[in-house]
Amino acid sequence: MSRRSWTLLTGLLLALAVILLGSTLRVPLVALGPGPTYDTLGQADDRPVVAVNGLMTYPTSGQLNMTTVSVSDRLTMFRALGLWAAGDSRIVPREDIYPPDKTDQEVEQEIRKSFVTSEVNAEVAALGYLHRPIKVMIGGVGDKSPAVGLLSPGDQLLAIDGRPIESVSAVYEALRETRPGQQVTIRVLRAGAPREVAVTLGSRPDGPQGFLDVTPSGELLNPDEIMIGLTDVGGPSAGLIFALAVVDKLTPGELTGGRFVAGTGEISQAGDVGPIGGIPFKMMAARAAGATVFLVPAKNCEEAMSNAPEGLQLVKVGTLGEAVSGLDAVRDGRPPPAC
Numbered sequence: 384m385s386r387r388s389w390t391l392l393t394g395l396l397l398a399l400a401v402i403l404l405g406s407t408l409r410v411p412l413v414a415l416g417p418g419p420t421y422d423t424l425g426q427a428d429d430r431p432v433v434a435v436n437g438l439m440t441y442p443t444s445g446q447l448n449m450t451t452v453s454v455s456d457r458l459t460m461f462r463a464l465g466l467w468a469a470g471d472s473r474i475v476p477r478e479d480i481y482p483p484d485k486t487d488q489e490v491e492q493e494i495r496k497s498f499v500t501s502e503v504n505a506e507v508a509a510l511g512y513l514h515r516p517i518k519v520m521i522g523g524v525g526d527k528s529p530a531v532g533l534l535s536p537g538d539q540l541l542a543i544d545g546r547p548i549e550s551v552s553a554v555y556e557a558l559r560e561t562r563p564g565q566q567v568t569i570r571v572l573r574a575g576a577p578r579e580v581a582v583t584l585g586s587r588p589d590g591p592q593g594f595l596d597v598t599p600s601g602e603l604l605n606p607d608e609i610m611i612g613l614t615d616v617g618g619p620s621a622g623l624i625f626a627l628a629v630v631d632k633l634t635p636g637e638l639t640g641g642r643f644v645a646g647t648g649e650i651s652q653a654g655d656v657g658p659i660g661g662i663p664f665k666m667m668a669a670r671a672a673g674a675t676v677f678l679v680p681a682k683n684c685e686e687a688m689s690n691a692p693e694g695l696q697l698v699k700v701g702t703l704g705e706a707v708s709g710l711d712a713v714r715d716g717r718p719p720p721a722c
Contacts, residue, residue, distance in 0.1 A: 409457055410459065410463055411476060412463050412475065412476060413477050413479075414454070414455040414473070414474055414475075415453070415454060415455075415472060415475060415661060416452070416455065416471055416472035417452070417453060417471060417664045418451030418664065418668055419451055419453075420449065420645060420672045421448060421449050421451075421613060421616070422447065423447050423448065423449055423624050423627070423628035424447045424628055424639075425446065432612055432613060432628070433611055433632065434611075435609055435629065435633060436608055436609070438608055439633070441632065441633070441634060441636070443632060443637055443638070443639070444639060444640075445641045445642045445643060445644065446639065446645075446674075447631065447645075448644070448672060449624040449646075449647070450646070450647050451618075451620075451621075451665070452664045454480060473664075494618055497618055497619040498616055498617045498618055498619065501619040501620070501625065501650070502611045502625060503601075503652075504619075504626075504651060504652050505621075505623070505625035505629065505650055506603060506609045506625075507550075507551060507601030507602070507652040508622075508650050508651065508654040508703050509625075509629035509633070510550070510629070511551055511553075511653070511654060512654055513634070514549075514550070516550075517549060517601045517602060517603055517604060518539055519539065519549070519554060519599050519600070519601055519602075520536075520539050520540070520602055521536055521537065521540060521597050521598070521599065522536060522598040522599065522600030523597065525597065528596035528597060529583055529584060529585045529596070530569075530597055533582055534580065537573070538572065539571060539573075540569070540570075540571055541571055541572055541577065542570040543557040543558065543569050544567050544568055548599075550601070551651075551652040551653045552653040552654060555653060558592055558593060561584055561593035563586040563593050564583060564584065564593075565584050566582065566584075567581070567582055567595075568580070569581075569582055599652070600652070601652045611625060619649045620648060620649055620660075620661075620665075621647070622648065622649050622650035623646060623648035623656050623678065623700070623703065623706060624645075624646050624647070624648075626703050627706055627707070630703070630707060637714075638707065638710050639676075640713065642675055642714070643675055644674060644676045644677075644710065645672070645674035645676070645678070646669075646678025646679070646700075646706075647659050647678070647683075648678065648679075648700065654703035654704065656680050656681070656700050656702055657682070658680045658683045662683045662687050663686070663690035666687065666690060666691060669695065670694065670695045675695065676695070676696045676710075676713055677695050677696065677697055677698065678710075679697050679699055679700065679722050681699050684697070684699050684722035685722075697721060697722040698719045698720065698721065698722075699719075699721060700720070
């Protein structure tokens, strides 16, 4: 065989080797991109995404979509290059999503757990916003809390200095005007029996108010009143949209005004909206699905403005109440708080 033939054969074998390796060799990378969106006023898998049972509900219109980020794992070299070249995905080290000190199953369980927590937080925040009573439990007592030995996890908070506690935010409101050293009377229900304890408040590290240092945790009076029907979704970032869906179903008028609204945001039981990750991909997904309005957590505004698709109006929100008033403004043709 001539030298030229050997050179051609060698080149061919090298090319085949590169093709084989590029198409089969897994690389320690994952691709983040736009994921599916779900209309929380509609259905998924033939059942309501958000169902309200045993309470007066009102008609809704338009769409109110939660958004997600897709994670493509077990990438080959060529697949990673193709996704990167397409321009709508971000390639990141696999350990950013799946830390090496945890199994994939442990990571998936944590993601699922955070989604369940977001459901509970959304339900509690929505009912609190609507001034509907819930049970407020003590979820934890800080090691240095002045209530150590007086209050216990599992106690139901009934009142603070005579002020009824029927929402998580009511706990903070009851303590807002207090000062360190002040004594408050706390009424709780423990093992079915009411009791009162006097607690002398400590000092907060971040403000002048008195410090109780307990973690309130809300629960629905009837756990079946609100049911969220998504199962194959994870993470905490759907909380805001779930809460808005509950508010829309439980109040007269149509929150979206018939528009296609989407958004994202973690929510606390007190109704505060927190920042999330992957907002460029969530906005892409929302716009591709047809959304014209997108709710953005205030702390994500800078990133959102730099990546907003054309035709998507951004509404800045810091609380559930701000999200409702922002959508009211959009519906009425007034300028909402914008990023």
